[in-house]
Amino acid sequence: MRISVVVPCRNAVRHVGAAMAGALEQLGPEDEVVVQDACSTDGTDRVLAAIGDPRLRVRSEPDSGQSEALNRAVERATGDFVGWLNADDLLLPGALDAVRAAAGGGTGDGVDVVVGGWRLLDAAGATLREEPARPLDHGKLLLHGCYAFSGAVFIRRSVLRGLGGLAEDLHYTMDYDLMLRLARTRPRQALAHAPLAALRYHADSKSGGAGRRFFTEAITVRRAQCATAPEVARGVAGTVIHGVGVATARLRFGGAYTRLRKAVAG
Template structure:
């Protein structure tokens, strides 16, 4: 790698499995950053679609890639970070993209800080896709850093987060037991080492589609969220998540009904319909944070 530019070296890890319809967009979004000190490692879990064909197409620009079975997304990312050399590291899932200028902005922010445990995160654009059609665009805004809030509400857009190798070494690898909250668990552990810097800029595009992992996680994903809250957060939040989980089907059904019929102040009405939940809440906003987490 060349260091004459003054920019710190960045390693982007791309975990992949059967995302051949999207991974070319992901790779192009990385290469088009024109970042001077960049390495890209793609860890594919043995895809059976056209992923390998695309990786071969870009093999002269990919620092390292393989396609073979692994133990899941966390394992692929851990492998990638272990092989990487960048002073700044991050991962981009194979259906997401970086926005133009992201890595140059990040590189500037990390100049002179690569010897510290340091993490930066920003915002992401949400792209809702149905087949080949883009249905809608929304946004996920990060929030100013709050270590306690992070224990019960994940406000960090993973695709728009970047950190030093020094921080990774101090925190340790992703936990292989998690399929859906692997990033949140790691962010919480990292927040016990250092505070993070929130940058109110858009760095990435997060694609939501038919096979989107978070969207199809269902009960298993909710169980993982509950476990994180039980491990790291307070008894109030643990109890509140448990009550919401107990009444989750009813909450969803009632809220959908109220919104469908455009009931005024439907959030207030919803709480009236579920007294046990209303009694447990310090503020109604807490319920909607949990529902946002559950999706």
């Protein structure tokens, strides 16, 4: 089973080296990392050029945002399955082996999507929390939001292209929109038995610095995905829950709160 890891990239010199190392060290000979760089000006290009691995395929050109960059990378990808890694996030050790095992080996013909657990890291790389693998369910996504981290979801390339890729008019919730559209098709899913990726939560990241913009875009995404009365009810409840989450994000993702959760959990 060939895996393509697609990476949208723009001025990520602080983290891109670690992201590439974590992915390349577990690639098979036919796997690849496909980087779509939006003409970085901070030295990211020099970091990528110095790696010298033929399985790393880099293209640098202007784009209209992360969604377009991802779509261009997916168009260039050749793997049976595609995983999305942001340049400031990490594939965890053994992730790709876990994806292959979950898909059943070979080319994974009986599976459309592999979903794994994930970790949330602070800027220094310490784990704030760990989330288990859970199947993509349309109703639960409407209610609970994007509970699966995009970096821990590997989608069959033909399925991803059949969905039309990422919505290029979205700049914050393109992953949430994709998961809702994917879940509505009732894909054949498999769960990986290991955490696959880690999301960095820091002030310079989208997740850490643009909570209100995520919230506003998510309202539009939920509206587009609510076709029945029960879906509308879940979407409204999910919007309320999301709003509370944005308002309390700094507290919930802070070190003191994390330590308190661990202490309470025993």
